[in-house]
Amino acid sequence: MSKPPHKAEEPALDRTELVESLADIAKRLDLSEIEYQTGDLKIRVARQMTTTIVHGPASAPAPAAQAAPAADVAKVEHPGTVKSPMVGTAYVRPAPESAPFVDIGSVVKAGDKILLVEAMKTFNEIIAPRGGTVTSIMVADGQPVEYGQALLVIE
Numbered sequence: 001m002s003k004p005p006h007k008a009e010e011p012a013l014d015r016t017e018l019v020e021s022l023a024d025i026a027k028r029l030d031l032s033e034i035e036y037q038t039g040d041l042k043i044r045v046a047r048q049m050t051t052t053i054v055h056g057p058a059s060a061p062a063p064a065a066q067a068a069p070a071a072d073v074a075k076v077e078h079p080g081t082v083k084s085p086m087v088g089t090a091y092v093r094p095a096p097e098s099a100p101f102v103d104i105g106s107v108v109k110a111g112d113k114i115l116l117v118e119a120m121k122t123f124n125e126i127i128a129p130r131g132g133t134v135t136s137i138m139v140a141d142g143q144p145v146e147y148g149q150a151l152l153v154i155e
Helices: 015-028 063-077
Strands: 033-038 041-046 081-083 088-091 113-119 122-127 132-137 143-145 150-154
Touching (some): 015 033
Antiparallel strands (some): 113 122
């Protein structure tokens, strides 16, 4: 009797190359994140997406509006920036007729509810990771948000 032909072992996946390939795919397709799983190996690559903040119409033009993009970038990098933990829709108030959870100048404690992010019909509470004063709110009620997008700043 002859033995069955020996099956050559598949080369081990080079995880670094795999992560780089996934990152290239995410960049090429402009994806905020991508996941790959085979057997026990699961890899998730997430990109920091550039955020454009769109403000609603103002009653009067603001001369300082031209300096806003640089200020917004600084806020995103601020250590007190609270970022979205998921892709979804941000809500600054619990219901359309309700007051916002927080306003600029609100003092919050760690664990206070500050926003909601709806994802797949589920409202996820975003809580303050630390206490302080809300110095900037970078999303509007009902605005779509990406994973890692800056929502507000607590100083």
